[in-house]
Amino acid sequence: MIAPTNGKGAREGVRTMSEEAAIGGSGKSGQQLRDELRGPERSQEENAKRLISGEAWRSFCRSIEEAGAHLLEFPTGETATPGELQAQAMKYVLGLTQGGILQALQLSDPDTPRLVRSPDSEAKWGAENVDNQYLWCRVGPHAQYLISGNKNNVFEALLETKDGYMQLGDDQVFDTLLLSEIECDAEGRFEILLAAERPAGFSGNYMQMPPETRYWCVRQYFADWESEVPARFEIHRVGGEGEAPAPLTPARMAELLDEAGLWTLQSTKFWQEWIDQLRRDHVKGRLLGPVPFVGGARDIVYGNDWWSLEPDEAMIVEFEVPDARYWQIQLCDLWFRTMDWATRQTGLNHAQSYIDPDGRARFVIAHRDPGVQNWIDTWGHPEGMIQYRYVWTKTKPAPRVKIVPFERVREELPNHTPSYGLEERRLALAIRHRHLQRREPVT
Structure with a gap:
């Protein structure tokens, strides 16, 4: 239960985790x-x-x-x-x-x-x-x-x-x-x-x-x-x-x-x-729906699952854009860490993503650049964790997943999906590198 505010930004009281909150890994908490x-x-x-x-x-x-x-x-x-x-x-x-x-x-x-x-x-x-x-x-x-x-x-x-x-x-x-x-x-x-x-x-x-x-x-x-x-x-x-x-x-x-x-x-x-559980329960081509987790922040629902791709495969993830102040999708490696986000595009949020006219967001997870804005780079890893978050959200749309040959990625996306060239990618990655300096200043 969310504690009331006093109108000046203060909250009082203790909030407890929802009974529906999931527990990852061994299930111990x-x-x-x-x-x-x-x-x-x-x-x-x-x-x-x-x-x-x-x-x-x-x-x-x-x-x-x-x-x-x-x-x-x-x-x-x-x-x-x-x-x-x-x-x-x-x-x-x-x-x-x-x-x-x-x-x-x-x-x-x-x-x-x-x-x-x-x-x-x-x-x-x-x-x-x-x-x-x-x-x-x-x-x-x-x-x-x-x-x-x-x-x-x-x-x-x-x-x-x-x-x-x-x-x-x-x-x-x-x-x-x-x-x-x-x-x-x-x-x-x-x-x-x-x-x-x-x-x-x-x-x-x-x-x-x-x-x-x-x-x-x-x-x-x-x-x-x-x-x-x-x-x-x-x-x-x-x-x-x-x-x-x-x-x-x-x-x-x-x-x-x-x-x-x-x-x-x-x-x-x-x-x-957690990694062992996700890997063991993995069904290729499936992405679990969003739920709260024990230990997670109160206003966040998480979709945690596993991904694995052959060198010539790509995974297309799509979902209806949630009615949320903030949402994002990202890849993590075998060690439950985010992949390099400062020099590679390994995650995207609502402000960085291209949204199709039908109100859906579509992402291509692949080892190579498919030439679209919503590419999420696997860093060359064969498998890892995939995770998305909806924060301060009124809706919790479940994603759909399709595994396709890399050569067919453009065929599987809507015809109006704009191309994204090498220079555009270079500029987007440069923004990430500069952002790191602001996020983690040394003085």
């Missing part, structure tokens, strides 16, 4: 998954000894080693470059390790909150949306936080208070707020109060943190990659200005190494269970 992952309880003294002896560090390194071995054991096909998929698997593990290390560094202390990007264009995980920038920040309901920033001209952003990561069994979303709902000044500047309870008399932008809250998260949505600029966010703990964190103890560092190792290894196994 929530408390069941948390119980399975729970490690041995150790005293502060035991953890201090583990750190000083080097055992905590060795345990962290073993987690990374096991993550890499787990992926190398997964059966794969081949691309034109032998061993490429295994090489990508090791790059994936590096990105997951970066995500795990974030848990022990920037995301370790709710008293010194820091915003970080995760995933990003290189360190990918969880079939992230090619149109999203993801920001995470560690927070806690024992404190209040003031978030300030500027909307700029980003298409939209979804702000959430959460208990954590769905791959760790923490799949609750407590409060949400859209950037478009936030009250701001004429120049787009805003402030948001994050607190366990709304202070008496406070009428500004507000998000609630129930007792289980551990993170504040942002998904920024980009539709027009040529012109949109990310919104800016800053956060500080109210009353914490000028305070230094407590000294880092050996016991605490051992705990952080354990958290980093668990995050890395469990992310590897959890998302690969």
Whole structure:
């Protein structure tokens, strides 16, 4: 149930996932998954000894080693470059390790909150949306936080208070707020109060943190990659200005190494269970209809399935354009990551797609450029995950799929489908590369 707004962009109360929400992979989530992952309880003294002896560090390194071995054991096909998929698997593990290390560094202390990007264009995980920038920040309901920033001209952003990561069994979303709902000044500047309870008399932008809250998260949505600029966010703990964190103890560092190792290894196994399920249940030429998923955002329905193509085949996906503020379709690789979206066209959204006069969108998934605007590049991979999202939607049209010889693609598309030349493609890809610099600035 969506919590009511106060007319100034604030929402109150906790929202619960619909009973119809699907669970991917092994089907485990929530408390069941948390119980399975729970490690041995150790005293502060035991953890201090583990750190000083080097055992905590060795345990962290073993987690990374096991993550890499787990992926190398997964059966794969081949691309034109032998061993490429295994090489990508090791790059994936590096990105997951970066995500795990974030848990022990920037995301370790709710008293010194820091915003970080995760995933990003290189360190990918969880079939992230090619149109999203993801920001995470560690927070806690024992404190209040003031978030300030500027909307700029980003298409939209979804702000959430959460208990954590769905791959760790923490799949609750407590409060949400859209950037478009936030009250701001004429120049787009805003402030948001994050607190366990709304202070008496406070009428500004507000998000609630129930007792289980551990993170504040942002998904920024980009539709027009040529012109949109990310919104800016800053956060500080109210009353914490000028305070230094407590000294880092050996016991605490051992705990952080354990958290980093668990995050890395469990992310590897959890998302690969999704891939295994999708691959096992795959029916060539079928694409499942859209449904909400446990752990996904409240206003999103997802269509998750598998694709596989021979070198001379293409897949045509078509659907009625949904009555939605935003929608997109994309490919992911064997490792549950989006494919290279900055230099290749591996996904398209509603603003980037050609819509036929009959109100339907048609996409060609192929290893080669078919000369149409709505080509989605397979990156030369023989198989992978296909995913589409309808966000803030009133309708949920199911797609139709047809597998055809590549040479017959134009025959299968409507006669009025315009051609898309090499120069047009080059310019479209250049927009993607420039957009990456704006989405992930270094300063």
